[in-house]
Amino acid sequence: IPDILKVLPHLRSGKEKEIRVPHLCPVCGSKVIKAEGEVAYRCSKKNCGAILREKIYHFVSKNAFDIVGVGPKIVDRFLDEGLIKDAADLFLLKEEDIEHLERFAEKSANNIISAIQSKKEIKLEKFLFALSILHVGEETALDLARHFYHKFRLNSGWELLKKIQEASIESLQEIPEIGPRVAESIYGWFRDEKNLEFLNKLKRVGVKVIVEQKAKSDQRLRDKTFVLTGELESMTRELAKEKIRELGGDVSGSVSKSTDFVIAGANPGSKLEKAKKLGIKILSEQEFLKLIK
Ligand SMILES: [Zn+2]
Known part of the structure; x- marks a missing residue:
């Protein structure tokens, strides 16, 4: 998140120019908007051609679909030739659709199509x-x-x-x-x-x-159901739930016979009473922390 801490005017050369933010999108001519509290200026048109193009660049990029060898230049080419309208169309391309295009650097049509097809998963x-x-x-x-x-x-x-x-x-x-x-x-x-x-x-x-199945190898709470009541000091309730789930446990909103543990924080509610009545194991926050440590 860009955040300006300090301006360093002594690094200026004197050749700096004032930046004028356009009021209209240079590509589609729609109004440029800036959301309150945000830094970025954006074109207000949802299907602006420039935004669509950038979305496809992003789609094929390394941390997304990672389609090796299909970068902005090739995406531009496909868009400009009318071969694709969105990123999903990439997967419909066939060798014969693109082999008539001048060769893309070293890459053959076959290479490109197989690179795309290999990233469907x-x-x-x-x-x-x-x-x-x-x-x-x-x-x-x-x-x-x-x-x-x-x-x-x-x-x-x-x-x-x-x-x-x-x-x-x-x-x-x-x-x-x-x-x-x-x-x-x-x-x-x-x-x-x-x-x-x-x-x-x-x-x-x-x-x-x-879905990557590398659920943490540590599943020590597997098949155990937890109910939380009261406030925890060391973490939010949501984080506690997340920790339980990560270790294979389940979290329920109400106490029943199938509850294994009730975690009682400060000012616990009626769930604690019910747990006592049903003879369910009650954990203090400290005991819970030990359990997940
Ligand atoms: Zn635009």
Whole structure:
């Protein structure tokens, strides 16, 4: 996040020019906007050609689909020749579609098509990152993928994606690292008809979203169900839930016979009473910390 701490005027050469931010997008002519509290200026048109182009560059880039050898130059070529309209179209390209184009440097049509086809399978976090959702960088994409995996334990990336799509702003904010602005951006992205069409298209062309099964090898809380009550001092409740899930445990909102542990923080509620009645093991915060250490 760009943040200016200090200006260093002694480093100026005298040749500096004042930067004038355009009011209109130089590519599509739409109004340029700047959201309150943000640094970036953006074109206000959703399907602005320049934005679309950048989105495809981002889609094929190393930390996204990582389509080796297909960089901005080749993407430009495909767009300008009318061979693709969006990133999903890349997967529909055939050798004969591109072999008539002048050779791209050293790369043959065959190389390019096989590079694209070899990247149809992608991890959920990379896929989320590739979508160009505003405010969703690599870290947030990873947080999202992990959180939803631990919450729903689904092994299909597309199914997990559906859960993310259906999540409310509130439930997205349950993720410790995700604040209101990011949650709203994610929520909004999945409610835009064009984006949903794009997702469907990716699915249709055969993109396979996978979940990495490297669930932490330490699964010491496997099959144990926890209920939290009261306030914890050392961490938020959401973080505690996340830790439990990471170690293979489950978190439930209410105490029942199938509860294994109740973690009682300060000012516990009626859940503690119920746990006592049912004879369920009650952990203090200290005991819980020891358990997950
Ligand atoms: Zn524009």
